[in-house]
Each structure stands twice: as C-alpha cells, then as structure tokens.
Amino acid sequence: MPVNTTLADEIEFRTGQGSSSKRLLIYFIPGNPGLVEYYRRYLSQLQESLQHRKEEVIIYGASHDGFEFHTPSNRINQGSPPFSLQQEIHCVRSKLSLKARELSTDSQPLDVILIGHSVGAYMLLETISWWQKQPTEQSIYSIKGGICLFPTVVDIAKSDKGRSLWPILAFPGTGYLLSGMASCLNAFWLLDCVTRNLTPGPEGGAVTAAFARSDHGIRQLIYMARDELASIKEDKWHAQDLWGTVHESNGNANGKIFNDERESSTSIATTPGAPRTKLYLLFGKDDYWVNNDSRDNLITARHGGHTTMEVLHNRPEIPHTFSLHPEHSDHVAEKTAAWIATLESE
Structure with missing residues (x-):
C-alpha cells in the first residue's frame, strides 16, 4: 500500500553552537512501534530547549528495522522482517556506532547521551552494557548518560x-x-x-x-x-558496571528521597561513585506497560551509584504514549533537557 511520502525514517536536528569544535550527540531510541516520527514534536522541543548550549548538539533518531516507511537503503539486519528484539538491539548498536564515526574527530572521543522510550530504554541499557566491553568503540565515542523514559526494562509480561x-x-x-x-x-x-x-x-x-x-x-x-x-523479565544487568551500585541494599540508606518542587514527584537519587555512564529513569505513576511492584523493587535495589529514578506520582495524567500529546511531550522534553544540563555539570 502507498505510504505518506512526507514522513521520515530518520530525524536529525542540530542546535547549540554550530561553530564550536566540540560536539554532543543525543541518540534517541524509539519504543514499539519503532517509528521515530511519533517523537518528532518531542525531539523538536528538545532541540529548542538546548539551543543555548555552548557546543554543537546533534539530536538523531531512526526507526527500527522493519518499521520503515520507505525502501530502506541502510538496513542493518539482513533478510526480510520481522526481526527479533535482539536483532533490533544489534541494529541500535550498529547505527549508533556509524553515527558516532560520522561525527567524531581525531582529537577526542565524541560525547554521547542516549535516550530511550519504553522498550527503547531496554535497548539503551543493553547498548551501554555492550559498549562498556568494547575498547574500540570507547576510543571513538563516550556514552556520558542514558535517559530512560517510561522504561519497560523488567517483568513486562506482569504489566x-x-x-x-x-x-x-x-x-x-x-x-x-x-x-x-x-x-x-x-x-x-x-x-x-x-x-x-x-x-x-x-x-x-x-x-x-x-x-x-x-x-x-x-x-x-x-x-x-x-x-x-x-525476554524482558528480571533485572539482568551487573550491579556495579551498569547501575554503579557497589553493593546490594534492601533499604534507602545510600539513597535520598526528595521532591521536585515543580512537580512534587517522588525521586530517588543515588550517591556519586566512580566515573561511569549516569542513568536517569522516568516512570509514569501507573504505566500500563510497567508492573508497579517490579518498578518499586528495581528502585529499591538500584539506588546506589550513578542512577536517578523518578516516579511521576503527582502527574498521573502523563501516559506511556506521552509523545502523542503536545503538552506531555513538551513537559518530558523540558525534563530531559534539565537532566542533560545536570549530567553535563557533574
């Protein structure tokens, strides 16, 4: 069937100071359906929120393999769709690597921040875990942070x-x-x-x-x-390498609970540890794709290291599909920009 030719399989925005020798790549990973067009407004608002950055900022996102509107010219996976979750994760890693090589210079590794929505957050964590074991990739780009929006990273079948x-x-x-x-x-x-x-x-x-x-x-x-x-069941990632947690904890001794004055939402911020990729996870209050008990257990277990987790208790109207609602999309973009600013200032 013919499709809308005005819709794209890739979106790229540039902002900040284009004349700067320093660059920051913000790489966005969609959920499922893996269509980057669903996030155009969110990414556009993020571009506007980051326009005063001192470096050049490249915001890039691509639809997952098999979801393309147009005949793909650079599909990573071989063969015909449908593709598995692991194949899509391989696709994300490969496209990230290619984009980083395109933008990097010989002087220093390119700074990268990953953003993932829904299952895209699971792909984000898998990508960071993989990158930590790839010295060649680390010499080309450095993943400074990962921002997970309404993440489906554990026990999705229980939602x-x-x-x-x-x-x-x-x-x-x-x-x-x-x-x-x-x-x-x-x-x-x-x-x-x-x-x-x-x-x-x-x-x-x-x-x-x-x-x-x-x-x-x-x-x-x-x-x-x-x-x-x-596939998405228990928390499978290494406590120290990914989450930055030195030891397991059953309480909140090493974490702190505070209220965002603007939203009055409950957050848990972890104590600083060794330099590594910082993680930010934003959960909806009652996300129908997230089991609340599994979410709360994850927050309790992974409060150490470099991870901040926030539950929008006082913003229950923001749904899993936030990017399809202008007001919610803009709000999440502003929060994302604030986290990016916090990440860069630490």
Whole structure:
C-alpha cells in the first residue's frame, strides 16, 4: 500500500553552537512501534530547549528495522522482517556506532547521551552494557548518560497490558490477520479514520495510518512485542558496571528521597561513585506497560551509584504514549533537557 511520502525514517536536528569544535550527540531510541516520527514534536522541543548550549548538539533518531516507511537503503539486519528484539538491539548498536564515526574527530572521543522510550530504554541499557566491553568503540565515542523514559526494562509480561495482550500476541497468525484487516480497511477508504481513532492523543494519526500501510510494520510490531514479553523479565544487568551500585541494599540508606518542587514527584537519587555512564529513569505513576511492584523493587535495589529514578506520582495524567500529546511531550522534553544540563555539570 502507498505510504505518506512526507514522513521520515530518520530525524536529525542540530542546535547549540554550530561553530564550536566540540560536539554532543543525543541518540534517541524509539519504543514499539519503532517509528521515530511519533517523537518528532518531542525531539523538536528538545532541540529548542538546548539551543543555548555552548557546543554543537546533534539530536538523531531512526526507526527500527522493519518499521520503515520507505525502501530502506541502510538496513542493518539482513533478510526480510520481522526481526527479533535482539536483532533490533544489534541494529541500535550498529547505527549508533556509524553515527558516532560520522561525527567524531581525531582529537577526542565524541560525547554521547542516549535516550530511550519504553522498550527503547531496554535497548539503551543493553547498548551501554555492550559498549562498556568494547575498547574500540570507547576510543571513538563516550556514552556520558542514558535517559530512560517510561522504561519497560523488567517483568513486562506482569504489566496490565502484558497480561491482557499475551493471548493475542501468542496466536501465530495475529500479525498476518491484522495486516489483512488493514488492507481491507484501506480498500474501503476507512483506514485513515480507524487509525486516527486508535491513536492516543491528537497527534500521530497520520503516522499510524502510514505505519498500517507499510509493507512490514504490523507484523514487525506483533513479532517484536511477543519477543519483548518473553525476554524482558528480571533485572539482568551487573550491579556495579551498569547501575554503579557497589553493593546490594534492601533499604534507602545510600539513597535520598526528595521532591521536585515543580512537580512534587517522588525521586530517588543515588550517591556519586566512580566515573561511569549516569542513568536517569522516568516512570509514569501507573504505566500500563510497567508492573508497579517490579518498578518499586528495581528502585529499591538500584539506588546506589550513578542512577536517578523518578516516579511521576503527582502527574498521573502523563501516559506511556506521552509523545502523542503536545503538552506531555513538551513537559518530558523540558525534563530531559534539565537532566542533560545536570549530567553535563557533574
């Protein structure tokens, strides 16, 4: 089916001081559906919030393999979609490496900050864990921080959505069935109306319609979601290497709870440790893709080192799909920019 030719598979914004010899790459990783167009407003607002930076800032994001609107010219994975979660993680690592090589200079490694939404946050943590073991990559770019937005990084199958959708996702023919339904709706000129009503918030309807018309998008979404529910379980990462936690803790002795005066949201900030990638995790109050008990256990266990975790207790209206709502998208972009400023000042 023909798709909207104005929609892109890659988005890049530049801001800050273009004449500066120093550069900062902010690499954005979408969730599922892995369509970077869903985040255009968020990334644009982030660009505006960072315009006074002293270095040149490159904000870049790309759709995941299999979600492309257009015939891919630089797809990382070989073969035809759908691709697994691990294949998509490989794709993120490879695209990050290529982008960093494009922007880096011989004088010093390129500074990089990763941002991931939903399962993109899981990909972010996997990418940092991989990068920590790659001396060649470290000589080209340095991942200074990772910002995880509404992260689905543990026990996704225990979430409200995970429990309700698993029977549908587990059915082998779901992807083909939904693709066929989209083709029928398109034939009767109903697809735009249906996708507009199915898309949360006032923005993103055109993106959803183009996604439904794409060659592989629906099957890629289903295949990847099934893999997510089967794969994303316990906290699998090294306590010290990734989280920066020197020892396990059952309480909050090494952490501190404070209130954001602007939002009155509960946060847990960790004590400084050895220099390493700093992590920021922003959770919704009752995110339907996150099990609250698993979330709270993660916060309790990983409060040491260089990790800040925040739960938007007093902003329950900000949903998992924040980027499809202008007000919420702008708010999260401002918070992201503030974290970037904090990260750079430490």
